Amino acid sequence: MDSNIKSSIDLLIANIRNLISVDEKKLEYIIAAQIAGGHVILADSHGVGKTSLARALAQSIKWRPEDLAVIGGDKGSNVKMEGFSRIQCTVDLLPQDILGFNRFIGHSGEMIFNKGPVFAHFVLCDEINLLTPKTQGSFFQVMEEQSITIEGKLYRLNDPFFIIATMNLKGVHLFPLPAPQLDRFMIRLSLGYPSAEQETEIINKHGKIDAWDNFKSVIDSADLIRWKKMVDEVQMHPDVTSYLVNCVRFTRMHPDIETPASPRAGVRISRLAKSLALCRGLDYVSIDIIKEIFIHAMAHRIITRDPSVPPETPLTNILNSVPVESKRE
Numbered sequence: 001m002d003s004n005i006k007s008s009i010d011l012l013i014a015n016i017r018n019l020i021s022v023d024e025k026k027l028e029y030i031i032a033a034q035i036a037g038g039h040v041i042l043a044d045s046h047g048v049g050k051t052s053l054a055r056a057l058a059q060s061i062k063w064r065p066e067d068l069a070v071i072g073g074d075k076g077s078n079v080k081m082e083g084f085s086r087i088q089c090t091v092d093l094l095p096q097d098i099l100g101f102n103r104f105i106g107h108s109g110e111m112i113f114n115k116g117p118v119f120a121h122f123v124l125c126d127e128i129n130l131l132t133p134k135t136q137g138s139f140f141q142v143m144e145e146q147s148i149t150i151e152g153k154l155y156r157l158n159d160p161f162f163i164i165a166t167m168n169l170k171g172v173h174l175f176p177l178p179a180p181q182l183d184r185f186m187i188r189l190s191l192g193y194p195s196a197e198q199e200t201e202i203i204n205k206h207g208k209i210d211a212w213d214n215f216k217s218v219i220d221s222a223d224l225i226r227w228k229k230m231v232d233e234v235q236m237h238p239d240v241t242s243y244l245v246n247c248v249r250f251t252r253m254h255p256d257i258e259t260p261a262s263p264r265a266g267v268r269i270s271r272l273a274k275s276l277a278l279c280r281g282l283d284y285v286s287i288d289i290i291k292e293i294f295i296h297a298m299a300h301r302i303i304t305r306d307p308s309v310p311p312e313t314p315l316t317n318i319l320n321s322v323p324v325e326s327k328r329e
Contacts, residue, residue, distance in 0.1 A: 005227060006281035008219060015218045016056045019205065020049055021198040026189050028279060029272075029296060030057065030164070035227045036275035038186025038268060039143055039163040041128070041300065048191050049202070050166040051086075051126055057164070058084035058122035061224065062217040067121060067158070079113060081158055085120035089130040091173050095138035099148055113150070118142055119157065121221070125165040129174045136181060139163070143184040160224045179259060179303070186268050187293070188300035227278065234274035235284045239325070244270060244290050246322045251302055256314040259303035269297045287324055294319060 013027055033040050034057075042050040063083040079100075087098060100116035117123065118139075128136065142148050143163060147156045165185070168174065182188075194202060205211055244266055251260035272293055273285045299311040 005230075005278060008223060009279045012060055012219050015060050015216070016053070019211065019215055020053050020056050021194055021202050021205075022049065022053055022191060026191065027053075029187055029189060029276070029293065032276040032279050033186045033272055034160065034162045035224065035278065036186060036231055036271045037228055038272060039165070039184065041165045041167055041182075041185045041188045042191060043167045043169055043188055043300075044190050044192070045169055048193060050191060051124065052206075053191070054122075054124040054164040054166070055084075055086075056215065058124070059215060060218055061122070062220050063121070064221055067221050079115050079119055079155060082117075082120035084122045084124070085117040086124040086126060087117050089125060089127045089135075091130055091132060093131055093135050095135050098135065098138050099142075099150060102151055113153075118148065119155075121158075121160050121162065123161075123163045125163055127168055128165040129167045129177055132175055133178065136175065136177060140181065140184070143181075159228065160221060179301075182300045183262055183264055185300060186272055187297045189296060227275075231271060231274045231278055233283070234277050236270060236274060237284070240285055240287055240290060241270070243287055243322065243324055244273075247290070247294060247318055248298075250318045250322055251298070251314075254314050254318060256304055256306065256309055256317075257302050257311075258305040261298060261301050265298060265301050269293065272297055291319055 009028070009031060012031060013024060016022070016027060017024065030040050030053075042053070044050055061083070068081055068083060087093075096116065098116045098118050100114050100119065102111050102113050104111055125139070142157065142161075146159075146161050147154055149155075167177070248261050248263075248266040248269075251257050254260070269290070270285075273289045276289055276293060277283070277285050295312055295315045298315055302311050302315070304311055304314060
């Protein structure tokens with residue numbers, strides 16, 4: 001395993017935390033999800049730094065000219081990827097405002113494609129639950145297949161491709177995300193309110209108009225692509241896989257869970273675990289890593305029978321109940 005990966009990840013984390021006050025472990029989870037090829041949802045109240053964190057992560061990447069070149073797709077495609085784009089969600093946003101649309105030029109009779117903001121390597125979808133269900137559905141294909149179909153034409157987005165969606169927990173005109181869409185996010189995190197010391201630091205840093213002026217890119221985009229390919233090289237012992245499977249299957253038997261986890265959940269959690277191990281310079285996944293990320297990667301995928309019971313409660317019970325057993329020959 002490449003010993004330089006951990007030092008590069010540490011550099012990336014330090015670069016972001018020089019500007020953004022964020023829990024180091026949660027930031028590590030976000031980076032691991034990106035490397036694993038997943039997407040992240042940040043669910044919090046207003047003003048806790050969700051948008052600034054996403055922006056800082058995207059701006060920490062050095063984009064190469066070839067990253068911003070014409071994307072692969074049907075013959076004649078001239079659509080280019082951006083390094084970073086932001087979608088400010090509102091209730092009146094339509095699918096074509098996100099994906100793009102074809103426009104007819106009357107005087108020439110030419111049909112041209114106006115790309116949407118989703119044509120970017122890092123996409124910040126701000127306040128995703130302000131979108132109507134129809135517009136939320138425009139993300140289904142691109143999140144699962146990394147491609148977009150518009151009027152029969154297929155556009156395949158180049159690596160890396162990463163969506164960070166922020167979601168407000170309280171407010172007006174909010175539309176709950178459907179379970180199939182939530183299931184497509186690899187991990188859901190809450191940044192939470194800062195401590196008094198952190199809040200003082202936030203005011204000192206962001207109370208200045210030049211807070212972002214000296215922020216620099218520290219990681220090459222080529223490294224992200226290379227690391228993504230290396231995730232498959234991380235080993236997962238059959239005992240660890242068996243433990244994960246048992247935890248996932250237990251959500252289908254737990255009396256407090258109405259909608260349990262799908263098989264996709266185990267796939268995503270295993271890949272996140274491998275990526276997290278890679279970020280820490282390890283070439284194997286331990287049981288402890290599975291336990292560490294299980295609730296963060298599972299809570300948004302299940303629905304409890306009693307809405308007053310948070311999903312973390314039965315999931316904690318599952319972790320405490322499923323035995324860790326080694327298979328004996």
